Amino acid sequence: MLDAPKSKPKDLEAIARTGGPLRRMAARVPTYLTDLKENPAWLPMFLLARTMPFRRAHWLTARPIPSSATAPSMFGGIKAEKAAAELRRNGIFTGLTLPPAIHEEIARFARETPCFGNFERKVEFLAGEHAEAERRFERTILSGHHFERVLQCKAAVAVQQDPLLLNIARHYLGGEAKLITTRTWWSFPTKSASEADLSRASFKFHFDLDDWRMLKFFFYLSDVDADAGPHVYVQGSHNRRRMKHQLTLLVGHSAEDVLGFYGKESAVTLTGKAGTGFVEDPFGFHMGTLAKHTPRLMMEVGFGVSKPSKRRYHGEPVIR
Incomplete structure (x- = not known):
């Protein structure tokens, strides 16, 4: 019987999930410094955007929505105005569904294209070889990201360029909304994770x-x-924030802390068949639970109002 692999200390995801607050922040320092060097405006955003007064002030700078003809969308007749209104109320809008040909093609691409485990480019493997990869690299592998390789998938590019996504983003964020992130990744169940790993990852x-x-x-x-690792979102937490959650550099908080303030009834667990989609304001509290039995494959397309960094475009942290 093979011994269970052990997570190595340099594994950023393991540190983020299992380390204490100071250790987690220290692990992210190279990423923060890279962001600051590339864009000095990142620092005031990082310090002030977590507070409601400064966030609300920034929302007042939103530009008008440019007038343009409505182009056909793969998502049918969903109205951007309706989606934006729901987002303003609850922080999340559901009801988006990818056409079968689109999500099947992206899934095929993700199965046939090597991913990078736990954000490390040295940990490269095919999703179907996850168990063997854990033995080969001698570590717990909880995720596998494709980084810039996702742009080789025509179906994924078609999703990110669909006019409805930009239209919803402009109605919610303002006329300056622009594409800033595109990524696909696997979340893997693993027999090698400790109970502490599973607890911290799930809650x-x-x-x-x-x-x-x-x-x-x-x-x-x-x-x-x-x-299978459903996403959980706390409705309403995007536009109201407990003071102690504003006056800390930490963005992660326990379920007891979050739900004790915003209410258990505010948490929505999102399940669905392949192709199911939703859009959310990620300033609201959310989490992706750990897949228990089968891998979860997911795609994200993000919009913002500032200049995107090269690193953030693919969601890759900086590891030293």
């Missing part, structure tokens, strides 16, 4: 702080039930 709510104003579209590319 850590967080909010994203990559821009002053953001919107993220998510699409399941595999069937996702309660045991």
Whole structure:
């Protein structure tokens, strides 16, 4: 019987999931410094965009929506205005569905294209070889990202360029909304993770702080039930924020802390067949739970209002 692989200390995802607050922040310092060097305006955003007064002030700078003809969308007759209104109320809008030919093609691409485990380019493998990869690299592998390779998939590019996505983003974020992230990734079940790994991975709510104003579209590319790593979103947490959640550099908080303030009834667990999609304001608390039995394949298309960094375009952290 083979011994279970052990996570190596330099594994950024393992640190982020299992380390203490100071250790997690220290692991992200190279990423923060890279962001700051590339764009000095990142620092005031990082420090101030977590506070409601500064966020609301920035929303007042939103530009008018440019007038343009409505182009056909793969998502049918969904109205951008309706989606934006729902986003303003709850922080999330569901009901997006990818055509079968599109999500099947992206899933095929993801199966046939090597991914990078736990954000490390040295940990490269095919998703179907996950168990063998854990033995070969002697570590727990919880995720596999394709980074810039996703742009080799015509179906994925068609999704990111669909006019409805930009139209919803402009109605919600303002006329300056632009594409800033596109990525596909696997979330893997693993027998080698400790109970502590599983607990921390499953019950850590967080909010994203990559821009002053953001919107993220998510699409399941595999069937996702309660045991396949469903995404969870806390409705209403995008426009109200507990003071202690504003006055800390940490973006992650326990489920008890988050749901104790925003209410258990506010948490929505999103399940669905392959092709199911939704869009959310990622400043609201959310989390992706760990897949228990089968891998989860997901796609994200993000929009923001600031200049995108080369690194953020593919969601890759900086590891040293």
